[in-house]
Amino acid sequence: MLQLGTVDRSDDRPPYKQIADELRSAIDLGRLAPGEKLPSEADLVEHYKVSRMTARQAIQELRSEGLVDAEQGRGVFVRKVAPIRRLASDRFARRHRQDGKAAFIIEAEKSGVQPSVDQIRVSRESPSSFIQERLRLTASDSVVVRARRYLANDIPVETAVSYIPAEIADGTAIAELNTGPGGIYARIEDAGHILDHFTEEVSARMPTPEERKDLQLGASVPVLRVVRTAYDTTGRPVEVCDTIKAAPAYLLEYELPAR
Template sequence: MTVPRAEDEDIDRRSLHERIAADLRDDIMSGNLPPGAKLPSTVQLKARFDASNATVQKALQLLKDERLVVGRAGAAVTVREHRQQTVRPADYMAPAERGEPYRWVTESSRGGAGARSELLEVAEVVPPADVADALRLTPGDTALLRCQLLLIDDEPVELVKSYYPLDIARDTAMTTRRRIKGGTPTLLADLGYPPRLSVDRVSARVPTQEQYRALRLPSNLPVLRTLRVVYSDGETPIEASVLVKAGHLYELRYEFTAD
């Protein structure tokens, strides 16, 4: 068996156009190239990466396919407006005010974006193992699933699968295939299960086929998967959600105090 040499482990085996796209993508996500900014010219990119014109164009096409930049042949390529989103999970935990829509819609609509949710499925299912464990179910037990797709300006941004213990959800509006005014946090609070604590476990993963199709992903870029468990009084788990969003378009912001 051939043992890889140490220096071989430092080689980036991606195609040159993929490496160029990765560096430019990082410049966009980090703010070095903010929304509306022009990307360096083809001549500058050829010199920076020691690449041919065709290779640079392939890299730019990747970023266009990812909806990070816009531009046409012979014109400057610019970073798309309002594409990079910073999400503060704490903004969505509290129930909506009376008469107000689901809090995600309210927060995502700030700045003029058209945010909406599309309910895809409501069913009793056996949840994934990590969800079942979070809800303290025994293997094979079922839970209520409410699956929805969140969209901004008619572009899918997040696939959300929320699971609820049947002893809480049964005989409530959660079991019907229709949107709940204020969202399930408001309904749960009305049922005597106000959210007290939310715990997130975030990982980067290769998208599943379902996630790839639902989010209309342009390539095999990673997604951000969050397993969010919401607890009520007595540390009772009342909701476990799997939230999946495109990793190249979003960052999560968490704030902590020093105790």
């Protein structure tokens, strides 16, 4: 059973902040495990000798940070998604594509979560100036755009939009809903563009209202934006992928040579 402390009336932090801090610490330390139910408002009121509004504010603090989810009629529970370890040096290894597995599936399996994808949309568009620059295209060129959302244990953790030159994507499964085993990169290589390397730009910010809705984020939860460009062995950029990741769901790991 979770052991709770007391509210320190001499502390500069208001009581609801102290309660939220203690519950947050319990989550961080694993004393409240993913999926475990938090003490109810009534329990917090009785234990801490505070008003129901104070207890409610403490829970709301954790909800806004995306640490807990409220279920109507059942209570408040620790959010179930465990961090997905994203190992940059391994996720795009050719052996994974040859095994018919895309990068997200590899990451999810290694992290012990069940991967799935939904909201798949495929379209043909004129590239924005942002995409033109990265793919070395002109405004008269076309790109095939693939948008999707990734879930871990049925909880949204990432949205991704890929832009592939239509010259490469036309006539392949890239332009279809199901790209087949190994995903987009396997089909790009099938088209004769053997991948050589990738570059990534990583930034952090608060989500837009649409991103917050798609990823089911609390009001104070940031996102990571990762813009990746894939190059073939000739040095040609063959894909740009713009991903928005729920920051609490990911641990980004990079292996860098010391020479």
